[in-house]
Amino acid sequence: MKKKVVSLLVAAMTVASLTACGNSGSDAPAANPAPAPAESEPAPAPEPAESEAPAPAESEAESEAPAPAADGEVISVGFAQVGHESDWRAANTKNYQDTFSAANGYELSFVDCDNDHAVQIETVRGFIEQELDYICIAPIQSAGWDTVLQEAKDAGIPVLIVDRAVDADPSLYTTALGCDMVAEGEAAGNWLAEYLNGEDANILVIEGSVGASATLGRTEGFNNIVSQNANWKVLDSQSGDFTQAGGQEVMESFIKSYSDFNVVVCQNDNEAYGAMDAMDAAGITYGVDGDVTIISFDATHDGLQYTLDGKITCNVECNPLQAGFAAEVIQKLQAGEAVDAWTLVVDEAFVAPGITSNYAVTMSQEVLDGRAY
Ligand code: GYE
Numbered sequence: 001m002k003k004k005v006v007s008l009l010v011a012a013m014t015v016a017s018l019t020a021c022g023n024s025g026s027d028a029p030a031a032n033p034a035p036a037p038a039e040s041e042p043a044p045a046p047e048p049a050e051s052e053a054p055a056p057a058e059s060e061a062e063s064e065a066p067a068p069a070a071d072g073e074v075i076s077v078g079f080a081q082v083g084h085e086s087d088w089r090a091a092n093t094k095n096y097q098d099t100f101s102a103a104n105g106y107e108l109s110f111v112d113c114d115n116d117h118a119v120q121i122e123t124v125r126g127f128i129e130q131e132l133d134y135i136c137i138a139p140i141q142s143a144g145w146d147t148v149l150q151e152a153k154d155a156g157i158p159v160l161i162v163d164r165a166v167d168a169d170p171s172l173y174t175t176a177l178g179c180d181m182v183a184e185g186e187a188a189g190n191w192l193a194e195y196l197n198g199e200d201a202n203i204l205v206i207e208g209s210v211g212a213s214a215t216l217g218r219t220e221g222f223n224n225i226v227s228q229n230a231n232w233k234v235l236d237s238q239s240g241d242f243t244q245a246g247g248q249e250v251m252e253s254f255i256k257s258y259s260d261f262n263v264v265v266c267q268n269d270n271e272a273y274g275a276m277d278a279m280d281a282a283g284i285t286y287g288v289d290g291d292v293t294i295i296s297f298d299a300t301h302d303g304l305q306y307t308l309d310g311k312i313t314c315n316v317e318c319n320p321l322q323a324g325f326a327a328e329v330i331q332k333l334q335a336g337e338a339v340d341a342w343t344l345v346v347d348e349a350f351v352a353p354g355i356t357s358n359y360a361v362t363m364s365q366e367v368l369d370g371r372a373y
Pocket of ligand 1: 085086087088089163164214242267268269297298318
């Protein structure tokens with residue numbers, strides 16, 4: 001079907017370009033696009049640098065299944081997904097496939113881009129050639145998007161940037177949605193400062209994939225807090241590519257190079273599983289009763305099981321159930337309504353039992369039982 005949304009998009013994009021200049025206390029908008037209000041709402045006050053997660057612009061992440069297309073017409077949606085690197089990604093993919101189902105009135109063209117930026121660009125080009133109604137992109141890396149986004153814009157196809165952010169002018173796409181990665185990194189750092197209570201920290205960081213906004217944002221946010229603690233030292237920071245094998249490999253090499261560390265930050269749960277395997281093999285103890293404190297991100301079901309078990313001491317959530325937001329945007333555009341430039345998916349942090357924190361929820365079996373991913 002062809003759209004009646006083009007003129008509406010011009011209005012929405014104007015809002016986007018007017019409102020997307022602030023951010024929640026960092027200076028890296030690519031990794032942390034500022035939450036933009038709906039047209040009718042006042043702009044949110046900027047967050048201080050050491051803030052906790054910013055106030056949500058939108059509702060809870062877990063949304064109901066979307067209503068089928070109002071006019072009964074099938075809506076074609078292309079989704080250029082990052083790949084299949086992690087449990088988080090698997091949950092995110094399933095959520096898109098469930099949400100953009102035929103029963104809900106969609107025809108989803110799903111492409112797993114296997115963490116290859118060039119493949120992802122060509123995938124988007126293919127969606128443009130097929131004249132799909134909407135394109136969702138979960139960007140593998142934040143840079144290098146201007147040309148293909150311009151092509152989509154020229155073709156009049158609305159683009160939703162989902163999960164991760166792009167380093168491109170917001171006028172080139174319709175809307176963006178996802179978690180605030182800088183705030184996640186700051187939450188991890190703030191929790192650590194509270195937990196260590198003045199103790200020295202010798203920190204090793206296993207980063208996510210190079211150039212991904214999730215990596216850039218979590219690194220930046222955590223470093224914001226490192227710089228406030230004179231007795232913290234980041235000994236090394238290397239990419240584990242958001243995979244278990246990558247986390248294990250990086251941790252093994254860290255163990256060879258460093259003998260005196262007491263904190264390991266893993267930028268997702270799968271990397272943490274690999275890091276724990278490497279420490280087990282080397283006889284290094286970790287967790288609330290061990291020598292090394294592990295911080296992780298994602299807070300997937302298995303990651304939170306390790307948190308409940310006291311192995312991962314703090315786990316900062318990033319909710320992968322985001323497809324409902326994308327469907328909501330598409331339904332609004334279908335109805336000729338304006339959409340927000342940015343939708344924040346809200347998340348929180350969790351800590352092992354026995355720990356209380358101003359920055360995180362203490363883990364319990366109930367929390368784990370309620371975890372859908
Ligand atoms: O943390 C990681 C995944 O972009 C937020 O990508 C996402 C990250 C998530 O591979 O597990």
